[in-house]
Amino acid sequence: MLRIVLFSTLSCACSLVMAQPAESSTTQNGLVAVYQEALNNNSDLAAERAGLAAQREAIPQARAGLLPQLSLGAQVNDTHMSLGLKQNDTLGIAEGRYKSDRSSQMIQANLSQPLFRADRWFQLQAAKAGTEQAEYQFSAAQQNLILQTAEGYFSALRAQDALATARAEEAALFRQLDQTRERFKVGLTDETDVLQAQASYDTAKANSSLASRNVQDAFQGLVRLTNREYNALEGIRHDLPILPPMPNDAKAWVDRAVAQNLQLLASNSAVDTAQETLRQRKAGHLPTVDAVARYQRGDNDAFNLPNPGVDIFDSPVSQRSVGVQINVPLYTGGLTSSQIREAYQRLDQSEQQRESMRREVVQNTRNYHRAINTDVEQIAARKQNIASSQRALEATQIAYQVGTRSIVDVLDIQRQLYNAVREYNNARYDYILDNLRLKQSAGILSPNDLLELSRYLKPDYDPDRDFLPPDLAKPISMTQRPSLRP
Incomplete structure (x- = not known):
């Protein structure tokens, strides 16, 4: 089933990554390497x-109530008795004291086998359903780690590109x-x-400082995820x-999600657990039947036979x-009835x-499908x-040189250009994460998705150089700018 095979799929996919260096990036700063660190740490x-x-231990614990119960016991007793006797000529008893010292030993074995224990049977079924729920939840946690890794990784790349854009604008x-x-x-000019x-430059300089802090914060998020420091990451090409999503049909994705979403499957198992628990509580009104057997072995005194102290x-x-x-x-003082009422409410709660x-x-599912489109x-x-803002900026700068446009026009167009750059990169990272x-949400996320993304990572990625496609980056590339003065 899906919940069982997912973890093995994770491990196999990570092994495949190391076996295919030509097809995907596998350096220590790559997406899959970060995921492996997260998986381990x-x-x-x-x-x-x-x-x-x-x-998982709940199953053998519940099953134990249906299996034979065998116990072995032993007891050793020493008894000292002292009686004061009065003289009785009729009975021929002389005055004095009567003393008796006895010891007894016994071992015994007790065996019981439940024949009819409905409550314990339903307890076992509830344990199985609860374990199934836990397995779905663990698989969901594995999927969540995949997504958390991607979110942390691409948040760091997004922050780096935002810093590169801010520095280029500055x-x-x-x-x-x-x-x-x-x-x-x-x-x-005046x-x-x-x-x-000057005001526009000061604002850009402040934005660069803030963007730099955001980069540090994003990389710190990876430390929490993996317990490892990163100074650089491979960027997305x-x-x-x-x-668009395939298939590009929201209903098809919703149907798959309703059938396979791991959190929803865990909720189904939670309902099953509550139903079995209700049956267990109801069975508290039923009789119980056990087969019992006992074996005892000891001396005369242990069995309180006649003539104690005399081995006849x-x-x-x-x-x-x-x-x-x-x-x-x-x-039972109303206990069972109260437990049944509680179980009904727990069942309603889980439903x-x-x-x-x-x-x-x-x-x-509908939102993510719509978001991708x-x-x-x-x-x-x-x-x-x-591209349009670049051409508009060039034209506006020329017009400013000849006096037909103002500095405000130039600054506005520059602001529009770099905002467009930021929005472009944000849209790219949103596209990756929304997928x-x-x-x-559909329950099909696996490490293979990270493996596929790693094929488009660039090991020598330089945010200052690569934050835009080559055909767009040249006019505003960091390599074209002069050194910033303090």
Whole structure:
């Protein structure tokens, strides 16, 4: 079943990565390598694994109540008795004290076998359903780790690209400020233009500082996930295929999610557990039947035979008994009835939680499907917007040089250009993560998805150089900018 094979799929997929260096990136800073570190070191997953192992013990514990119970016991007693006697001539008793010292030994074995224990049978079924629920939850935790790894990884890349964009904008505005100062010196512009250029540059410089902190925060998130420090990551190439979800039918994805979403499957098992628990509580009104057997072996005194202290019987003495024991619960102070009422409410609670989960899964699946289609459109539109803004900036700068446009126009177009760059990169990362979230919602997310993404990673990725496609990056590349002055 899905919950059982998922973990082995994770391990096999990671092994395949190491066996295919030519097809995908497998360096220590790659996506799959980060996932492997998370798989080995993530404390949340380790806690889920321990919880699953603990829950699995509920099955043998419940089954034990249906199996034979055998016990062996022994007892050793020493008895000292001292009696004061009065003289009785009729009975021929002389005055004095009577003393008696006795010892007894016995061993016994008790065997019982439940013949009819409905409550214990339903307890076993509840344990099986609870274990199934735990297995689904562990598989869901594994999928969640895949998504968390991708979110952490691409959040760091997003932050790096945002920093590269902010630094490129800062450099462009510094260059614009420098040009405006030169124009002011020769009387081609007034001080207002210089102040506006200075204000825009100061804002860009502050934005760069904030973007730098965001990069550090994003990399720190990977430390929490993997317990390892990273200084650089492989970046995603710009030739990553940008395609609608397949199939591009929201209903098909919803149907798959309702059938395979791991959290929803866990909710189904929770309902099964509650149903079996209710049956167990109801069985508390039923009689119980056990087969019992006992074997005892000891000396005369252990069995309280006549003439204590005098061995008139052959020793040791043994006794065997076999029977059937029936217990009918008549009244337990209302405990069983209260437990049944509680079980009904627990069942209703689990059913309501399952319905809430189903609605959430349906909503998320539709939202992610819609988001991917929007991301595809956004990427194309933002890329075109960058090209258009570049041409508009070139034209506006020329117009400013000849005096037909103001510095405000130039600064506005520059702001639009770099906003378009940021939105383009955000749309790319949103597209990647929305695809993974859709697969998680449908219950089909696996390490193979990370393996596929790793084929489009660039080991020598430099955010300052690669934050845009080559055909768009050249006019605003960091390699084209002068050094920033303090």
